[in-house]
Amino acid sequence: MLKNKRWSFLILVLTIFTLLAGTLTTEAAGGKLTDIEGHWAQQAISEMYASEIISGFPGGLFQPDDSVTKLQVVATLIRVLGLEEQAKEKEDDDVDYQLPPLNWGRGYLIMGVQEGMLDKDYLIQLGPAEPATRAEVAALVYHALKLNEDNSNLTFADSDQIPQTYRSCVAAMVKNKLMQGLPGNVFKPNDQINRGQMAVLLSRILENNFGGSEIQSRRYSGTISSVLSLDQSRWLVSINSGVNKITDPECEVFLDGNASSIADLKVDDKIKFVLNRSDQIAFINAARTNTEASGTNTNTETNATATSYKGKVASQLQIGEEYWLGITCSDGTQVTRPVTGGVKVNDSGSQKEVSSLSKGDYVEIKVSGDKIIEINSLTLSTIVGTVTSVRTSGLTLRSDSGTNTDIDVPDNVTVVRDNSTMTYNDVKVDNRIEVTVLDNKAQRIDILSAPNLEGVISELNTTGNYVITIRDDNGYTRDYVVVSDAEVMQNGSRISYDNLRVGDQVRLELNSKNRVTYIEIVGSESNKLTGDIRELDTAGTLGITIRNDDGDTLDYVVESDVEVVRDGSHIKFNVLSIGDRVKLELNSVNRVDYIEVVDEYNSTVNGKIADLITGSSPFIIIEKNDGSKSRYYLADNVTIDRDGESLHLRDMVIGSEVEAQIGNGKAKNIEIINDEDITVSGTVTYVSTSSKKITIKQLSGNEFSYYLRDGASLIDNSSHNISLYDVDEGWDVQLVLVGGKVSRLTQE
Template structure:
């Protein structure tokens, strides 16, 4: 097995981690339209010109971070332990679950947790982000330390299961890192989620600011399946005042702009009319499937290169070297580099020597690294897995996905693509036909659903027959005591009884009282009774 070169030295984590927003006044490309004025009214009045401005607003558009009632974000303020936990839970796509959860976890300082945040702590406990030991010493209003946030993120992404203890870090303040958490720091540096500070320090006990927390959320965003449907990356195929069409290899989709869309172009606050065909773009969708945030870059100077990975450098000086024929190129990798495999974002540390990749770069920096089809990588073996449970969420907007809960209460989210076979009640259907509560079996390869077989919930109805249709497409129409009418298909599998005896549909009459068990609009059983003539 070829070795991956690991250079795990300190890299700037603070202000240098994200390029500063360079404008002090309106950018040169702004044209002063009404939409421009609307777009340039920032959501937070204290982030203009901040080094993490566009990251803060992008994370806000995704709902991961929120501001204060006075329209400020306070980026330099220390994030509290409670705030950090809430933000991580949101980034995992579990906010709805947190809002419904009741706090039953053994929290020592439970009275210090406001009612709105109690469910987030419970979900964090249920997901293993916080342990019972953590909660015994949990001080929600105390500043969150870098080492604590590193541990919580590692648990949230199950990265604590991938720790390589044999690798040693070269931080000046190694002795300040608890021995049992040395592996957590290693995995944080390997993945590029957290790095170091000038002078080869990690500063494990330094509190994290709200701006730095937003940057961490940006680095783990996209690695969480639940959030993929809210972010679309590609190139602009067309754009006008109301819509934008984004294309990427294999698909093209059109999206409407929301009324308060925020646009960034080459790091500067911009407007919709500044966007042009061919620009590289990332759009964030709101709950209505409309574009609420746009981050675009002029792709004129980009270069494409395809080949086999021959070297990977992690940590300080992170880069990837790719060889094609007799030509070999090295590309620097930073926090903005998107790495994708099978439609999912992955970490640099998850790449392997020998994989075939396509690299889009500018000035020697990799902007996008895409792992070629698994069939082209000889070292990869497709493993088929099967999951059974109940559908809890279906996302048919943008990056399509399905979330299920298994019998042990664990949630699983899988991508759905154009090749996914979807069966509902033994008939071919579309993803949008599936609903929460349906029983489901999902066949998966590399987190992508290849087959979804679902059964809709059975429902019971009672009433009086008001119409019957006989022939090739048979139906029965009933009216309930509430004067509601329902029509059901009657198939060859429908079991019919009249006064306790087996019967056919043509044995029934208008006026018979019936109890019907139905599924997805089709009658499974019809139990009819007739009054004596």
């Protein structure tokens, strides 16, 4: 119970507060972050957010697992040193060294040079928008805090991977307890540091009194002498040093490392708190010395009431002597908790250390008192079969034995095909798939083959094991083993496998072992055998080398009685010249038995720009209206125009509709028919939220800026609606243009 004189003091303070209530602000500085609950770094993030060292994104998001750029690291270090205002004043300063291209933060870099954090002679090589690695962050903090050099030996298992120039920096950071190793006694110097880890590092900087004087002056510690509710949202907290402060309505409270409330605090609790710029408490970290809230009881009763979670290991960190384990459940829920001391992983009747777990392992954790008290390894099952039904939240799979199995599919399921990440929408009826299942919920779906796998034969092996190599519409090539009794069909008739030719368009059917059992010729991609002659062998065994419109160089043996035609007349093979544009036909043994010299002098090609290569030998790939693609080198005097206006190569947008005049295989004139109502792709290089404008860089190297239409739809790669504030530089996006403005943006 509190002493009487303490009550008298509190009544006096309450009276003063009532008289001065009109002069105290109750407005929150920013509002709470909404996506850090349960995250292993939640406490440090909340502390740095309250200290105004870090900030969030629109919608209350922090995105703790996103990487941090080198410029963001410099900016936060400038803030933690209390130098942000000076940095902003230097934004337009003239300097005698070169700065890298920037969209923001020029003043931070100049201040970084002034403080000895950055070397002006190498600043141009910084790469400010690149993700920062752990070793790079160690070096930046080392120089920012002006730590003493430390050349002691590092004992990490991967110490040899730390660049020599960073080793003394890392050693000094470890010595000053600002950074430490990861589970398994590794440092992982080349791993990117994320926003949660950066918050922890900043918290340690302040905890060790390395922060700027103004920042440190807003941090207090002591023992609670009283805590009194003033109204529904504000409390008066007093500590033994005589400091009395009122809480901000949005004050974040942690008790023994767990998110809590001010009402849970008690007299004699150890406390550290942070004041905002309104002199109100914005963050509290409290500790209780008794075992009342320790949550470490692991008796039978505790285990019986523990909450169980099953999922995939997403993160594992060692903080001090304590392990933190994070898992992603099937429904996408993230659960991150500290592991009770002494707990091991139960695995098939034996036990192993928590540090032996790897990202992607499936486990069941049991949580009690907000700590993990039990960890069990999980063994998943796999089912292979053919999809017979696809639903929004599930599918039906028919196994090779004919058994049908219904499987639940959560929203965040991983879908993979040919080592590429897909989405659940890519799973179709008749796909052959392998499903990894936990509790009848799909954890991963591997698409083994499509129901109608089509492509162009690019290579054939007709000796030993039959192997066919096909190239699909996206340009991907894949090898498939063909069973010895595979059925090969053309125009309804069965033919020999030996009659297949490179360039044939085929449809394949695969068995359960992913081997080809059926091949049907559905067409011939003769344009792939059209190109410019690069080499000719006219003595001995005849040969020809061409480069086709896809840029592929193809070598063929030519039959001695080859038929060669130009302008409807037969000519001899040795009359051909290097540079002639020809179309080849192959016989059943892939030898050239027919050559036609193609005259494209006055041809006109309509389609859209599928690709554009600039440089010393520029060329354009046009996707024609029939879906085929052809490559054309640009003539030295090529003209490019749109609506009568002359354009440069840099003005051509991949995705534009064009009409091209071709002569001798080269584009002489290109007219842009439509570049305003099209779909374009590229990498985001700049976003202006004030003017609602986005700039992208295409594969050609050309950059284009587009304004957003009112009501434009913006979708991220998780199919979530977002705002322009959420779009980051470096995103690969697809833009749908209407009237030259963006009506839809999709992150790819």
